[in-house]
Amino acid sequence: MKKWTTDVEIQAPIEQVWELFENDAQMQKIMPQVVENKPVKITEEVVGSIYRQKYxxxxxxxxxxxxxxxxxxxxxxxxxxxxxxxxxMFEITAFYELNKINENTTFFRYTATNRALKWFVKLFLLFANDKTVVKFVKKVKNVAESESNKQVQ
Incomplete structure (x- = not known):
């Protein structure tokens, strides 16, 4: 299994950054390849909820x-x-963690894991790097900060 972690400070309020993960319309801004995110099973405590995504x-x-x-x-x-x-072929997890630094600054950490389910796919993971994770974190930062600047103006 491969694991990558990247973090960054974002000049935007924590609730605004959180919206990018909680709201389907906002999620499109940071994950444009996800063209559909439909609930299949929703639990009251959220854990255990299942969404069918199209990528x-x-x-x-x-x-x-x-x-x-x-x-x-x-x-x-x-x-x-x-x-x-x-x-x-791959079992993937994505872990998003936000911590409020102050009213206008959020610490964002993203951890992704990727586990090959087939022996021949393990070769792909040998050469995998953190490029996608770093790119995603930069995208979240850019979108959140540009949204925050729009609200200030």
Missing amino acids: KEGKRIEEYDVETLEYEDFPDHKKLKVGFTLAN
């Missing part, structure tokens, strides 16, 4: 179920961990 890669669309594995929503600290299996 567009080029002309191909992959469909998979995303399960909420961890969830915390406190004023100063927020967590969301989801897991899914992609193409019966």
